[in-house]
Amino acid sequence: MATGITGREQLSEDAITAHVPHRDPHPLPSGLSEPFLDYDNRITKAEALEAIPIVFAARQKQAWNDVQLKPNSFALCDNLAGLSALARSDHKARLIYLDPPYNTGMGFQSRSLQHAYDDNRSTAGYVEFMRRRLILMRECLADDGSIYIHIGHQMLGHLKVVMDDVFGPRNFRNIISRRKCSSKNFTSNSYANIHDYLLFYTKSDDYLWNQPGQKPSDDWINKEYTKVDARGRYKLVPVHAPGTRNGETGRPWKGMNPPPGKHWQYAPSKLDELDADGQIYWSKTGNPRRKVYLGDDKLVPYTDQWDCFRDAHHQSIGITGYPTEKNIDMLRMIVGASSNPGDLVVDPFCGSGTTLAAADDLGRRFIGMDESFTAASATLNRLRFGVKPMGDYVDRPKVDQSFDLFQDLPVATQSPQQATERDFEFLVDRELLASFGEQINDLADL
Numbered sequence: 001m002a003t004g005i006t007g008r009e010q011l012s013e014d015a016i017t018a019h020v021p022h023r024d025p026h027p028l029p030s031g032l033s034e035p036f037l038d039y040d041n042r043i044t045k046a047e048a049l050e051a052i053p054i055v056f057a058a059r060q061k062q063a064w065n066d067v068q069l070k071p072n073s074f075a076l077c078d079n080l081a082g083l084s085a086l087a088r089s090d091h092k093a094r095l096i097y098l099d100p101p102y103n104t105g106m107g108f109q110s111r112s113l114q115h116a117y118d119d120n121r122s123t124a125g126y127v128e129f130m131r132r133r134l135i136l137m138r139e140c141l142a143d144d145g146s147i148y149i150h151i152g153h154q155m156l157g158h159l160k161v162v163m164d165d166v167f168g169p170r171n172f173r174n175i176i177s178r179r180k181c182s183s184k185n186f187t188s189n190s191y192a193n194i195h196d197y198l199l200f201y202t203k204s205d206d207y208l209w210n211q212p213g214q215k216p217s218d219d220w221i222n223k224e225y226t227k228v229d230a231r232g233r234y235k236l237v238p239v240h241a242p243g244t245r246n247g248e249t250g251r252p253w254k255g256m257n258p259p260p261g262k263h264w265q266y267a268p269s270k271l272d273e274l275d276a277d278g279q280i281y282w283s284k285t286g287n288p289r290r291k292v293y294l295g296d297d298k299l300v301p302y303t304d305q306w307d308c309f310r311d312a313h314h315q316s317i318g319i320t321g322y323p324t325e326k327n328i329d330m331l332r333m334i335v336g337a338s339s340n341p342g343d344l345v346v347d348p349f350c351g352s353g354t355t356l357a358a359a360d361d362l363g364r365r366f367i368g369m370d371e372s373f374t375a376a377s378a379t380l381n382r383l384r385f386g387v388k389p390m391g392d393y394v395d396r397p398k399v400d401q402s403f404d405l406f407q408d409l410p411v412a413t414q415s416p417q418q419a420t421e422r423d424f425e426f427l428v429d430r431e432l433l434a435s436f437g438e439q440i441n442d443l444a445d446l
């Protein structure tokens with residue numbers, strides 16, 4: 001097995017060039033047909049799949065290359081190693097959600113002021129960092145699987161090009177705008193920045209999709225279902241549809257032909273039944289339309305604009321206190337839409353484990369990865385004890401408590417909504433662990 005990269009990856013610091021192959025005057029390496037971004041140290045897809053860093057998993061006391069990542073596990077590791085291990089395993093993810101650093105140029109701390117992670121790569125370095133991992137993620141995904149990248153405005157355009165290159169433009173589904181906050185970021189010389197984005201791709205045309213919907217708002221109901229009778233609110237829809245037909249639906253009903261170029265939606269006998277039952281509305285000029293009543297179970301399909309999944313914005317919302325922690329209801333919606341119970345959901349940048357908790361709540365299996373000790377601590381605390389309003393500002397656990405979690409592992413988890421106990425596997429990359437400093441050196445002996 002190739003182990004082409006040892007230690008840290010060589011990522012580019014240099015400028016980016018955009019290539020559009022069919023307009024490029026210079027011959028390009030074969031197989032490149034989509035537009036792509038070029039820079040120094042851009043390795044090929046084949047190299048990205050071969051180049052596996054040599055790192056060690058402390059618990060197994062063996063090279064990470066031989067580690068088996070199992071469902072219902074969290075790995076404290078560089079996800080390049082974790083994804084390589086997963087790509088080589090038999091486990092395939094139905095859904096991968098990732099919320100990587102946005103390349104903001106900032107460092108992030110938890111609410112209890114523990115360092116969480118840095119987010120300050122060069123543009124080309126960031127693109128290649130993500131591209132290598134996305135190539136591996138494609139290998140980890142089932143053929144009918146989906147991938148969602150949560151990202152800010154900073155790298156949205158770059159990652160769209162990378163995703164078209166790695167997954168293919170045919171497999172692009174949506175760019176979703178998610179409202180992340182109120183307009184508090186208002187500045188006087190530009191528009192207030194209140195959204196971030198999700199790039200939704202699938203591995204193929206034939207992918208799992210459970211149409212998600214939300215309960216309609218009163219405003220929406222008042223606009224859509226404008227009429228009321230003894231049965232309740234209803235809206236009017238045509239009883240005809242485009243296209244002519246020679247069969248029953250093309251014949252006259254009550255002496256009327258369907259309008260030119262159209263046919264009745266139902267056979268005349270069915271239209272008679274609906275009329276007798278009061279479900280046909282006749283206009284003053286004698287035009288029939290069908291009444292569609294608002295059912296109690298009416299759900300409105302989500303669009304690509306999500307306004308209802310803001311991150312924690314008031315004191316009573318339960319969070320871990322990890323920086324950039326995402327809204328768990330949004331994750332539950334994504335998990336429900338793009339996986340089924342029992343499926344494997346993977347989050348390679350899992351931070352405080354929001355995706356893992358959502359997957360667990362909905363009866364999916366999960367694998368999470370993160371290289372931050374603070375993230376590992378937040379994830380394990382969440383899976384074990386759930387979350388508290390406003391995270392670690394309220395009833396803050398002693399900083400040392402996270403270390404006990406590691407000593408006790410593997411632990412039986414109790415997620416917020418599921419009180420069943422089961423094993424939860426925890427893996428740790430020993431080299432990475434050593435880099436966390438003396439205070440946690442004893443963990444290397446796990």
Ligand SMILES: C[S@@+](CC[C@H](N)C(=O)[O-])C[C@H]1O[C@@H](n2cnc3c(N)ncnc32)[C@H](O)[C@@H]1O
Binds near residue numbers: 323
């Ligand atoms: C935006 S945060 C994710 C937050 C998460 N969605 C949540 O709800 O808590 C990005 C995470 O990626 C992690 N990360 C960055 N580079 C990584 C790498 N190479 N391998 C694993 N994790 C990485 C950071 O430590 C950080 O926790």
